Amino acid sequence: MAPMTDPPADEGIFHYQYGDDVPAEVQKYWAQRDTIFSEYSRGIWMTNDAWFGITPEPVANAISEHVSDGAPKEKKIIIDAFAGAGGNAIAFALSGRWEQVFAIEKDPAVLKCAKHNAEIYGVEKKIWWYEGDCFEVLRTHLARTKDAIIYASPPWGGPGYREDNVFNLKTMEPYNLDTIYTAFAKVTKDIVLYLPRTSNLNQLVKYTTEGKKLEVAHYCLKGASKAICVYFGDFTFGPKDDDETIDETADGAAEGNGVSHLE
Numbered sequence: 001m002a003p004m005t006d007p008p009a010d011e012g013i014f015h016y017q018y019g020d021d022v023p024a025e026v027q028k029y030w031a032q033r034d035t036i037f038s039e040y041s042r043g044i045w046m047t048n049d050a051w052f053g054i055t056p057e058p059v060a061n062a063i064s065e066h067v068s069d070g071a072p073k074e075k076k077i078i079i080d081a082f083a084g085a086g087g088n089a090i091a092f093a094l095s096g097r098w099e100q101v102f103a104i105e106k107d108p109a110v111l112k113c114a115k116h117n118a119e120i121y122g123v124e125k126k127i128w129w130y131e132g133d134c135f136e137v138l139r140t141h142l143a144r145t146k147d148a149i150i151y152a153s154p155p156w157g158g159p160g161y162r163e164d165n166v167f168n169l170k171t172m173e174p175y176n177l178d179t180i181y182t183a184f185a186k187v188t189k190d191i192v193l194y195l196p197r198t199s200n201l202n203q204l205v206k207y208t209t210e211g212k213k214l215e216v217a218h219y220c221l222k223g224a225s226k227a228i229c230v231y232f233g234d235f236t237f238g239p240k241d242d243d244e245t246i247d248e249t250a251d252g253a254a255e256g257n258g259v260s261h262l263e
């Protein structure tokens with residue numbers, strides 16, 4: 001078990017124990033800290049920004065299970081391109097499904113949190129860490145990793161993310177759907193993207209592999225959809241009890257819950 005160590009606050013890394021220390025914009029996330037990380041109290045480290053993008057542990061575990069089940073069996077490597085504070089990379093490493101888990105994060109302080117958090121979960125040494133720009137790292141270090149799949153939870157910036165009923169993936173910032181898909185598909189077509197639950201599904205269809213269906217899953221926490229994952233490439237999912245067909249509204253936003261298929 002990793003000993004509880006003090007976070008380097010001078011690098012913008014914190015473990016908030018008491019509500020009074022928590023900045024206002026982080027309060028609502030910190031209130032859910034034990035859901036976000038079940039081991040939070042053992043000394044999880046976060047930067048203030050990392051709270052906004054973290055994948056809560058129950059969602060990360062559900063995604064990890066789906067990725068493990070659905071990925072082509074010969075794929076033995078998983079690359080988490082936007083690793084953040086480690087929410088997904090830790091779940092992938094804990095699953096035991098992968099011979100190698102690579103985690104790329106460009107912010108050094110956030111990467112330091114991810115490594116420390118992985119240590120708390122006992123998987124720090126099961127993950128190969130890269131500090132840098134994922135597009136660069138994929139091109140220079142991982143381009144020939146053909147037996148890999150790529151998982152990516154990119155930042156969800158851009159106009160209308162919070163207000164619009166349907167999120168436009170063409171104007172997502174700082175990287176739009178096409179930038180991400182085109183760069184990653186040079187390494188592998190087996191890509192999982194974690195995107196806003198309001199993502200315009202019609203914009204995803206053009207990336208469907210010929211003769212295949214694109215799998216889309218909603219991930220919910222406490223009854224509310226948090227996000228979707230889109231499974232590109234050769235993912236296959238057997239029928240499960242919670243499968244259902246997504247009803248697309250006229251303007252393309254997804255409603256419903258579970259794994260669905262787009263053609």
Ligand SMILES: C[S@@+](CC[C@H](N)C(=O)[O-])C[C@H]1O[C@@H](n2cnc3c(N)ncnc32)[C@H](O)[C@@H]1O
Pocket residue numbers: 050053054055056081082083084085086087088089104105106107110132133134135153154155156
């Ligand atoms: C939504 S967060 C990912 C959260 C992560 N899934 C988790 O559970 O902790 C996106 C992360 O991508 C990082 N990032 C943004 N652009 C990047 C790039 N070009 N290469 C690598 N990391 C990047 C950000 O610093 C941020 O930590």
